[in-house]
Structure formats: structure tokens, C-alpha cells
Amino acid sequence: MAKDLIETVQRTMGSHVVMFVGHESGEGQIKLAVFESAPGDGKKVFTESSQSSKDWVLTAESILTDYLLEEDSAEKQEVEISLDEDGNPEVPTWGGQKLKVQQSLARAVFQDAYAKFTKMPEAKVPWGLLIKSPMEYLDSESIPEGFTMKDPSKWTKADLGLLWDHCQSPEAEEKMIVSFIDCKKEDAPCPGSLRGKWWEAKWVKQAYQGLQSHSTQLEDPLSRLLMEEPTTDAGPSNPEESSPAWHARKDQICYLKSLSIVPRYQVLVDVVDALPEQQAEERQREHEQLQAAKTRAQAVEEERQREHEQLQAAEARARAVEEERQMERERCLAANKRAWAAEEEITRLHKFNETVWRATLSTQQL
Secondary structure (H helix, E strand, C coil), X not given: CHHHHHHHHHHHHCCCCEEEEEEXXXXXXXXXXXXXXXXXXXXXXXXXXXXXXXXXXXXXXXXXXXXXXXXXXXHCCCCCCCECCCCCECCCCCCCCCHHHHHHHHHHHHHHHHHXXXXXXXXXXXXXXXXXXXXXXXXXXXXXXXXXXXXXXXCCHHHHHHHHHHHCCHHHCCCCCCCECCCCHHHCCCCCCCCCCHHHCHHHHHHCCCHHHCCHHHCCHHHHHHHCCCCCCCCCCCCCCCCCCCCCCCCHHHHHHHCCCCHHHHHHHHHHHCCCCCHHHHHHHHHHHHHHHHHHHHHHHHHHHHHHHHHHHHHHHHHHHHHHHHHHHHHHHHHHHHHHHHHHHHHHHHHHHHHHHHHHHHHHHC
16 A cells, blocks of 8 residues: 555656655564655665665664654653662662553663763663664673563563563672663764763763753853963962962862862762863853954944935935025026016017007008
8 A cells, every 4th residue: 555655656746755654563563664666767766775875764763663662751650760880770679669660660771771871861762773673782681581672661560570580680790780782873972072971970960961062051160260271369489289279280180089089079070171171262262253243243333324324414415406406497487487578578569669650650641
């Protein structure tokens, strides 16, 4: 039926169609299929024409699978998973919990393990890819032998019991209960990125959420201390070694770490140390560029205002010249009227003189 539809669209509209079809089968499995119009000119079909198109198909399949497996938000259970000192998820307390809660616990375990591997707390587990090829993404000892990978919302109590028993087995005591060995391309950790230590404590994610989008939340005294140039305030020429002044132009990070042994403080110093040193300078340059743009915009506005005033002055002068011309035309018209009146008077006098002359001539003849 899908092929018939594609062929009809191609025949009647000349369109090249790529259709993704997916449905949920038994036991939480997703079946996918891709249908495509035949090029008809001997070329390869679009989905196999290049590596980019093949990657696009895999991404689309993953998105469709995640969409079909997505839980209703009303059914999701908010749970919290404890992490060990290395940032790995620990086995949660699952005994006596309802099925939905156990499913949420299992989802959270995989989510925290995925965040640990990618070093991205916001990265979501690609369940579609995981269901399709679990051993490409998971360590072989992360799940029990014969375990069927599904979306957590589809796991039964028997599935979860098998998973929890495997996590608590003596062989798994000294190992990570869930360990990823690969991830989606867009979630791959970047060398030297600022997210390298985020998995060590969840509070860091909450305190510095939005760090990668240049958040302004980092304007705290500790950040400014590391990002600003040291100042040479008036003070003793030979400060004590335990004072900040002595460390102003030395290794500030080592000094800051020596101030406290609290793990959270140590992680915070590591995070701040990873910040780009040019961040403050870049913000200053952006501010200067913005001010310069505002100055240019103000100058342009003032120039437009001057041009507007000059245009209004020119229009006023043009109106004055036009009024002067109108007055001149009226004066010329009045002069012409007087000339016409004088000419008519002269004509009338000529006619009167002619009449008098004729009358005189007639009298003389008589």
C-alpha cells in the first residue's frame, strides 16, 4: 500500500518521496521500514546515494523510534539515582516498588550512565539505537545474558528482576552496573570541552546549567578572580605566603584548591579552571562593538534629522519663491488690465473725434 501511494505521487506529481514507516510490535519492539521512489534514470536511490544520506536515514529512524517509544508525561515517575565517587550510578532501592517506579528507576540508571559517558547531563539515551543494536553501545557485562533490550516503559517485573539481580550479583560488585561504550555522533564528548567534570556531582549541572551557551550566571567572585588581570593594590611589598596577594601572579588554581578539601568546592574550582580565559575579553569586545554600533546608529539618525531639516528649509524656500512668482503674475495681470482699459479709452476718443469731424463737415456743406 505504501509503495502504491509513492508510485502514484511520483507518477501524478513528479515528486520523489521517501517514507518512514514504524509500528510497535510485541514485547516493546519497534519495526521500521523505509520506502522510496525509484529514480528511473539509473541513479542510486536517495537513501543509498551517499554517506550523508545514509546517516540521515539512521538519524530519522532513531528519531521515529524514540517518538514511538516516548512515554506519556503523565505516566513518568520522577526518581533520583545516587552516584558513587566516580560518578557511576548505584543500584537503586527497588524492592517493594511499583512497576512504574521500577521502570523509572531503570531509565534513570541508564540515563546517568549515558550522561557519564558523554559528559553531557542533558544528553538523552538513544533508546531506538539501543534497542536495535544494544551491544554496539553497551558493555557486554551491563545486561544479563538473554536480556531483551526494550524501552523501560515496556519492561515487565520479570525483566526488571532479571536486570536488578544481574546488577547485584557478586561479579558486578566491583564493576559499573551499566556502562556505555559508544553514543550518538552529536553526543560524542569533545576533547578539552568544558563539560569534562560535570558528571562528578549533579549540583554542578544545576549551578552551571547553560554554561555552554555563554550564560551570564558565571559572574561570581570566584570566576572574576580567575578571569580578571591581577591588580597591584597598595600594600606590603613582601606579603605573607598564605595571603591572596602572594599568589596573585602565581598558580592561583593550586592556591584555591588548598583553601578547602570539600569535594564540591574542588569540583567547582576545576570547572572554573576550564573556562576560556578570553571569555571576559570577548564580552568586553562585544560590549564595545555594541556601543560602536549604537554610536553609528545615532550618527546616522542625526544625519537623517539634518537632511530632513534641510529638506524642510528647501521646501519653505520653494514655497516662498512660488508665492513671489504668483504675486508677480498678479501684478502683470493688473498692468495688462490697465493697458487694455487705456487702449479702449483711446479708441473711444478716436471714434468721438471722427464723429465730431464728420458733423462739422456736414454743417459746412450746408
